Amino acid sequence: MRFFRNYKLLFLLSLQLAALPIHAQYYADNFIEKLLKKHPERFSAILQNPDKYKVQVLYTKIDRNKNNVPHFTTHGYRVNSGEYFYPASTVKLPAVALAFEKLNKLGINKYTPMFTDAVRPEQTAVTADTSSEDSLPSVAHYAKKILLASDNDAFNRLYEFIGQREFNDSLHKKGFKESRIVHRLESPIGAENNRYTNPVRFEKDGKIVFEQPAKYNEEEFKAPGPILLGNGYLKDGALVNEPFDFTQKNFFPLEEQHRLLKTLFFPDQVPASQRFNLTEEDYRFMYQYMSQFPVETSFPASYTDDYYDGYVKFLLFGATKTRLPRHIRLFNKCGDAYGFLLDNAYIADFEKGIEFMVTAVIYCNEDGVFNDDKYDYDTVGFPFMANLGKTLFEYELSRKHTNRPELGRFEVEYDK
Numbered sequence: 001m002r003f004f005r006n007y008k009l010l011f012l013l014s015l016q017l018a019a020l021p022i023h024a025q026y027y028a029d030n031f032i033e034k035l036l037k038k039h040p041e042r043f044s045a046i047l048q049n050p051d052k053y054k055v056q057v058l059y060t061k062i063d064r065n066k067n068n069v070p071h072f073t074t075h076g077y078r079v080n081s082g083e084y085f086y087p088a089s090t091v092k093l094p095a096v097a098l099a100f101e102k103l104n105k106l107g108i109n110k111y112t113p114m115f116t117d118a119v120r121p122e123q124t125a126v127t128a129d130t131s132s133e134d135s136l137p138s139v140a141h142y143a144k145k146i147l148l149a150s151d152n153d154a155f156n157r158l159y160e161f162i163g164q165r166e167f168n169d170s171l172h173k174k175g176f177k178e179s180r181i182v183h184r185l186e187s188p189i190g191a192e193n194n195r196y197t198n199p200v201r202f203e204k205d206g207k208i209v210f211e212q213p214a215k216y217n218e219e220e221f222k223a224p225g226p227i228l229l230g231n232g233y234l235k236d237g238a239l240v241n242e243p244f245d246f247t248q249k250n251f252f253p254l255e256e257q258h259r260l261l262k263t264l265f266f267p268d269q270v271p272a273s274q275r276f277n278l279t280e281e282d283y284r285f286m287y288q289y290m291s292q293f294p295v296e297t298s299f300p301a302s303y304t305d306d307y308y309d310g311y312v313k314f315l316l317f318g319a320t321k322t323r324l325p326r327h328i329r330l331f332n333k334c335g336d337a338y339g340f341l342l343d344n345a346y347i348a349d350f351e352k353g354i355e356f357m358v359t360a361v362i363y364c365n366e367d368g369v370f371n372d373d374k375y376d377y378d379t380v381g382f383p384f385m386a387n388l389g390k391t392l393f394e395y396e397l398s399r400k401h402t403n404r405p406e407l408g409r410f411e412v413e414y415d416k
Contacts, residue, residue, distance in 0.1 A: 029075050029076055029077075031059075031075040032057050032059055032075050032076065032077035033047070033077055035391060035392075035395060036077075036388075036391065039387070039391055042383075042387040042390075042391065043384075043387065043391075046362070046384060050078055052363075053362050053363050053364075053380070053384075054083060054085060054340075054361070054362065054363035055077065055078055055360070055361070055362050055363075055384075056076075056077065056078050056079050056080070056083070056085070056254045056360065056361050057076065057077040057078070057079070057358065057359070057360045057388065058074060058075070058076050058077075058079055058254055058255065058258040058357075058358065058359045058360070059074065059075050059076075059356065059357070059358045059392055060072050060073065060074045060075075060258070060262070060356060060357040060358070061073040061074075061075075061356060061396075061399075062355050062356055062357070062405070063401065063402065063403075064401075064402075064403045064404075064405045064406070065402075065403060066403055068403070068405065068406045070266060070269060070405075072262070072266075072269070074258075079254055079255060081178055081253040081254070081255060081256075084227045084229070084246060084251065085254075085340050085342070085361050085363065086246060086249055086250070086337055086338045086340045087250050087251065087252035087257070087335060087340075087342065088335025088336055088337035088338075088340060088342060089150045089152075089155070089185070089333065089334065089335035089336070089337070090252055090257055090333050090334070090335040090342050090344055091155070091181050091185075091250050091252050091335075092146045092147075092150065092154075092155045092158075092333060092335075093257075093260060093261075093264075093333040093344070094167075094171060094176075094179075094181070094252075094260060095146070095155055095158040095159060095162065095167070095181075096143045096146055096147065096158065096286065097260075097264060097276045097278065097286070098158075098162050098166075098167060098170050098171075098276070099139050099142075099143065099158045099161055099162055100139070100143070100276070100278055100282045100285075100286075101170070101276045101277045101278060102161070102162060102166075103139060104277050104278065104279065104282070105277065106210055108202055108209060108210055110138065110139045110140040110143070110282070110285070111138050111140045111141075112138060112139075112202045112203070112204055112209065113134075113136040113137060113138055113202065113203050113204070114137055114138050114139055114142075114157075114161065114200055114201070114202050115127055115137065115200065115201050115202075115203065116137070116157055116160060116161075116198050116199075116200050117198055117199045117200070117201070117214075118198055119198065119199060119214045120193070120196055120214075122189040122193045122196075123196070123198050125198075126157065129141060131145070131299060131300035131301070131302070132299055132300075133298075133299045133416070137157070139158065139161065140285070141154075141299075142154035142155075142157050142158055143158070143285070143286075143289070144289050144297075144299075145300065146158070147286065147289035147290050147292075147333070148289050148292060148294050148297060148303060148307075148312075149294055149300075149303060149307055149311065149312060150312050150333075150334070150335070152184075152185040152186040153186075155184070155185050156184040156185060156187065159181070159184055159197070160184075160197040160198045160200065161197075161200050161212070163197050163215045163217070164181075164182060164194065164195055164197060164215075164217040164221075165215075165217040165218075165219055167181050168180060168181060168182070168221050173273075174263075174273065174274050174275070174276070175259075175271075175273065175274050176256045176259070176260065178251065178253050178256060179251060179252050179253070179256050180221045180222075180223070180250060180251040180252075181250050181252070182194060182195075182221050182248065182249075182250060183248070183249070183250060191248040195216055195217040195220075196214065196215070196216050197214065197215045197216075197217075198214060199211070199212060199213050199214045200212045222247075223247045223248075223251065225247075226245070226247050227245070227246040227247045227249070228243035228244070228245055228246070228247075229243055229244055229246055229370075230243050230244045230365065230368040230369060230370050231243070231367070231368035231369060232244075232368070232369045232370075233369060233370040233371045233372075234369070234370070234371040234372050235371070239369070244338075244370040244371075246338075254359055254360075254361060257342075257344045257359050258344065258357065258359040259274075260344075261344055261345070261346055261357055261359065262357065263275060263276065264276070264283070264286065265287075265331065265346045265357070265410075267283075284412060287331060287409075287410050287412055288412040288413075288414065290330075290331040290332060290333065291329040291330060291331045291332075291410075291412070292412075292414045293309045293324065293414075294306075294307035294308075294309075294311055294312075295307065295308075295309065296414040296415075297414075297416055298415075298416045299416060308320075308321045308322075309321075309322070309323055309324040310322070310324060312332070312334050313330050313332065313334070314332075314334045314341065314342075314343040314381075314382065314385040314386075314389075315330060315332065315334075315343040315345050315347065315358060315360065315385050315386075315388060315389035316328070316330060316345075316347060316385075316386060316389025316390060316393060317330070317386060317389070318382040318383060318385050318386025318387075318389075319382050319385075320386070327349060327350050327351040328347070328348070328349045328350075329347070329348050329350070329410075330343075330345045330346075330347055331345060331346040331347075331348070331410065332344060332345030332346070332347075333345075336375075336377060336381070338365070338370050338371075338375075339363055339364050339365030339370070339375040339376070340361060340362075340363055340364075341361070341362050341363075341364055341377055341381035341382070341384075341385065342359075342360065342361045343358075343359070343360055343385055344359040345357065345358055345359070345389075346410075347389065347392075347393070348407055348410055349393075350407055350411060352397065353401070353404040353405055353407070354393070354396045354397065354401075355405055355407060356392060356393075356396055358388070358389065358392055360385065360388055362380065362381050362384050362385070364376035364377050364379075364380040364381040366380075
């Protein structure tokens with residue numbers, strides 16, 4: 001009987017493994033787990049049931065030689081691309097990089113006004129943006145709103161400019177082969193309508209410099225199988241007691257998010273095929289607005305009053321509403337939706353000469369019900385992110401750094 005039970009368990013396990021995509025990656029490294037176990041007051045509840053919280057973490061130590069060339073050592077905790085999580089607003093970071101790259105290919109300045117037309121009932125047009133300094137929409141201003149305050153409409157406009165197929169093909173060609181970015185954010189229009197993107201045009205001094213027609217992506221980017229999560233979901237105010245279907249939702253696995261961060265901050269340290277075609281000014285722009293606090297800008301003016309320092313700073317700061325130190329900067333893109341809380345950050349302390357990268361996700365949905373707006377971000381997610389960042393920061397303070405890093409590349413002026 002024992003043999004039969006063991007055989008049955010092995011058989012069921014083989015079926016589960018067969019259902020996972022062959023690209024699923026497991027990190028046997030236990031460095032992060034050991035570090036977290038040193039702080040039971042911070043992590044005991046998470047460590048007792050990591051599967052429940054679907055925690056995944058990647059942490060990269062950075063050591064510089066005497067010529068300031070970085071060497072990377074990466075540790076992972078429960079990282080597995082076969083375990084789905086909803087990437088929320090983290091998909092906005094590749095959108096900014098791809099939009100800048102596309103503009104460079106076209107020879108168009110990122111500040112050139114971009115106007116969006118609508119040719120289908122579900123589409124909307126943009127002819128002005130009163131939050132910008134000149135009241136005109138542009139890729140630069142959309143990117144700024146994305147990086148400063150994670151604006152959803154701004155992402156949607158870049159998604160429409162890039163195009164669904166080009167968005168995914170470009171990422172896949174750069175080696176981000178598992179990512180699927182297939183829909184606008186905070187939009188109810190459905191999978192089919194998201195394959196259509198609006199016509200856009202760029203104008204300078206009243207003259208059209210580039211027109212892009214409406215597009216339809218004929219290649220469907222599909223999940224390898226159904227993705228069903230949770231116990232139920234709300235639909236039209238009523239509870240449906242069935243798992244929620246994420247099969248046609250965006251997918252951006254943790255390893256690829258972490259690799260994207262390294263690509264953007266250390267482009268010389270990744271294969272040329274993985275890099276984005278960005279100018280030094282593009283990098284400076286991204287570094288500025290990824291690390292800038294909303295109150296440090298003049299446009300949009302509302303950011304000065306409406307957003308606190310920690311508004312989109314989860315790691316280390318946990319979205320705190322208190323004033324944050326200016327010598328520590330998170331160059332990050334975070335996200336939260338459907339109970340998943342994420343952050344992807346290069347963290348630097350310019351006074352102490354500390355730098356490291358960390359990407360993490362945690363699931364904060366105790367009742368397993370989606371769309372009910374009852375998620376445990378405040379009680380589970382934000383404390384975990386703050387404690388994770390704090391623990392790694394403390395480790396960086398304690399460990400030996402042979403050479404102090406020269407971080408001038410990432411020091412920027414915070415104006416407008």
